[in-house]
Amino acid sequence: MTRTIKVDVLARVEGEGALDLEIRDGRVTAANLKIFEPPRFFEALLRGRAYTELPDIVARICGICPIAYQSSAVHAIENAFGVKVEGQLRALRRLIYCGEWIESHALHVVMLHAPDFLGFADGIQMAAAHGDAVRDGLALKKAGNALMRAIGGREIHPVNFRPGGFYRVPGRAELEPLAGELEQGRERAIRLLRWAKKFPFPELERDYEFVALRHPEEYPFNEGRLVSNRGLGIDIAAYESEFEERHVAHSTALHSMLRRRGAYLTGPLARYALNFDLLPQSVRELAREAGLGAVCRNPFKSILVRCLELVYACEEALRLIAQYQPPEAPFIPLRPCPGTGFGCTEAPRGFCWHRYDFAADGTIAHARIVPPTAQNQPSIEADLAVIANAHVQEPDDRLRQLCEQAIRNHDPCISCATHFLKLSVRRS
Amino acid sequence: MNCLIAGIGNPDRGDDGAGPHIVALLRNRVPACVSLSLHAGNLLELLEEWRDFEMVFCIDAAAAETPGGIHRITAGEELPPSAPASSHAFGLVETIALAAALQQLPPTLIIYAIDGVDFSAGAAMTREVGDACARVADMILGELKGCARSRPHAAAGG
Numbered sequence: 001m002t003r004t005i006k007v008d009v010l011a012r013v014e015g016e017g018a019l020d021l022e023i024r025d026g027r028v029t030a031a032n033l034k035i036f037e038p039p040r041f042f043e044a045l046l047r048g049r050a051y052t053e054l055p056d057i058v059a060r061i062c063g064i065c066p067i068a069y070q071s072s073a074v075h076a077i078e079n080a081f082g083v084k085v086e087g088q089l090r091a092l093r094r095l096i097y098c099g100e101w102i103e104s105h106a107l108h109v110v111m112l113h114a115p116d117f118l119g120f121a122d123g124i125q126m127a128a129a130h131g132d133a134v135r136d137g138l139a140l141k142k143a144g145n146a147l148m149r150a151i152g153g154r155e156i157h158p159v160n161f162r163p164g165g166f167y168r169v170p171g172r173a174e175l176e177p178l179a180g181e182l183e184q185g186r187e188r189a190i191r192l193l194r195w196a197k198k199f200p201f202p203e204l205e206r207d208y209e210f211v212a213l214r215h216p217e218e219y220p221f222n223e224g225r226l227v228s229n230r231g232l233g234i235d236i237a238a239y240e241s242e243f244e245e246r247h248v249a250h251s252t253a254l255h256s257m258l259r260r261r262g263a264y265l266t267g268p269l270a271r272y273a274l275n276f277d278l279l280p281q282s283v284r285e286l287a288r289e290a291g292l293g294a295v296c297r298n299p300f301k302s303i304l305v306r307c308l309e310l311v312y313a314c315e316e317a318l319r320l321i322a323q324y325q326p327p328e329a330p331f332i333p334l335r336p337c338p339g340t341g342f343g344c345t346e347a348p349r350g351f352c353w354h355r356y357d358f359a360a361d362g363t364i365a366h367a368r369i370v371p372p373t374a375q376n377q378p379s380i381e382a383d384l385a386v387i388a389n390a391h392v393q394e395p396d397d398r399l400r401q402l403c404e405q406a407i408r409n410h411d412p413c414i415s416c417a418t419h420f421l422k423l424s425v426r427r428s
Numbered sequence: 429m430n431c432l433i434a435g436i437g438n439p440d441r442g443d444d445g446a447g448p449h450i451v452a453l454l455r456n457r458v459p460a461c462v463s464l465s466l467h468a469g470n471l472l473e474l475l476e477e478w479r480d481f482e483m484v485f486c487i488d489a490a491a492a493e494t495p496g497g498i499h500r501i502t503a504g505e506e507l508p509p510s511a512p513a514s515s516h517a518f519g520l521v522e523t524i525a526l527a528a529a530l531q532q533l534p535p536t537l538i539i540y541a542i543d544g545v546d547f548s549a550g551a552a553m554t555r556e557v558g559d560a561c562a563r564v565a566d567m568i569l570g571e572l573k574g575c576a577r578s579r580p581h582a583a584a585g586g
């Protein structure tokens with residue numbers, strides 16, 4: 001007997017996706033995350049554009065994580081043209097990235113993911129019973145947005161990013177007032193962690209190959225090598241030698257695979273597993289308090305890791321603001337030259353890898369952008385198969401809810417994934 | 429009585445610019461106790477902004493089949509469907525529902541929804557919506573005068 005469960009449009013995820021599950025004789029035979037949002041052709045429309053336009057164009061890939069795209073782009077430009085941004089300009093880049101992690105993680109933890117664990121259809125219905133947590137999440141989102149506005153000019157599609165640095169840098173007087181909100185934000189993030197750690201987590205351990213940036217001295221945002229828990233350790237320029245993208249019929253977003261080992265996972269669980277030792281002692285203690293070790297393989301507990309990254313981002317932002325002195329110049333001048341540049345930074349959902357080939361005048365000849373959600377699709381589908389198999393005897397409604405929750409574990413950003421929940425379950 | 433008038437919408441998307449257009453029409457015509465603000469996309473920050481106000485007007489476009497209709501709605505009444513928004517952003521309907529759940533609604537909340545039909549990027553505002561915007565601006569000014577008459581001391585910006 002074939003049983004089919006469909007979710008036509010997935011709720012509480014960014015973008016348009018659907019779920020198609022086929023169960024035959026009590027075993028899952030197909031678990032497809034169907035992304036049907038139209039391809040957006042950014043890589044094609046970038047060809048022939050000037051390198052100076054790149055940050056503003058790629059920011060439009062996402063309204064939630066524009067910093068990820070702008071950061072990876074400017075790093076790639078600087079890599080190609082032989083410029084390295086350091087000092088306070090580098091610090092400002094980490095600071096604005098803290099803002100993006102804070103606003104993105106806060107919204108996901110409270111309004112998109114928590115309702116699954118507490119049995120609510122959405123965050124609005126949850127708010128009546130869990131008002132304090134919702135208020136904490138909204139205040140954190142506001143603090144993250146304020147940081148992005150102060151440095152980027154605005155929180156949606158920031159306008160202040162440019163190759164070499166920024167068009168304008170803030171004075172201390174513009175950043176110091178944000179410290180109060182961030183100090184409160186840190187306390188709010190801890191409260192959210194202590195709230196979320198009581199959630200009923202399904203028991204599940206997945207043997208992921210985690211892939212993330214690894215920097216010798218800091219929890220990664222903008223820089224590092226790409227590493228995994230199964231021996232990968234490469235310069236970001238070598239990405240294409242180890243990874244490949246494939247088109248599958250049921251998704252307009254390409255699937256990414258390790259050439260030699262297949263599916264992998266990027267995002268908070270991967271960053272945490274590969275960089276736990278670089279978290280401050282305060283955050284590692286909170287992790288232990290929440291019942292986490294140095295590695296978390298339960299995708300449902302990604303909400304706890306996001307809470308920990310919220311605490312980290314607040315602490316890191318406070319540290320950067322405390323030591324900030326405006327740089328003498330807002331950007332380092334650069335001169336275009338023919339060549340190829342690579343950039344790879346850690347978006348809230350995982351690493352975002354860019355490659356650009358430039359002509360002598362800086363015109364973009366070729367672009368390649370690999371977003372985190374596209375990379376995670378194979379692992380998400382593998383999660384779905386495992387979870388559905390474990391609950392295959394449940395009624396369709398319960399199975400549908402678990403599968404949707406399984407997708408939301410990874411906070412997919414589907415609009416990003418289509419650079420270029422409808423759940424159907426067929427039981428037989 | 430201090431008052432906030434929030435214009436909601438994207439002026440680069442045709443009829444979705446109704447809210448910002450009405451705020452522009454009201455600028456320099458409202459008394460000192462009235463604050464004007466603009467919002468596009470995610471409206472969660474409205475929850476914080478309207479905490480300091482006793483009366484709040486929210487002006488937004490509503491998806492409709494015929495342009496130019498005007499709806500005056502108070503909190504608690506059913507709102508017409510909002511203009512298309514990001515799947516990750518909170519529109520006006522969701523924001524009001526969330527505020528109600530958190531007991532963060534202002535004492536008086538009035539929504540003006542203007543029926544729009546074309547929300548495509550780069551489109552011009554339809555003529556009927558533009559005419560409706562001018563009427564709504566006059567209606568809001570009339571309501572503000574009514575507040576000043578009923579509470580003459582409050583209108584002085586106390």
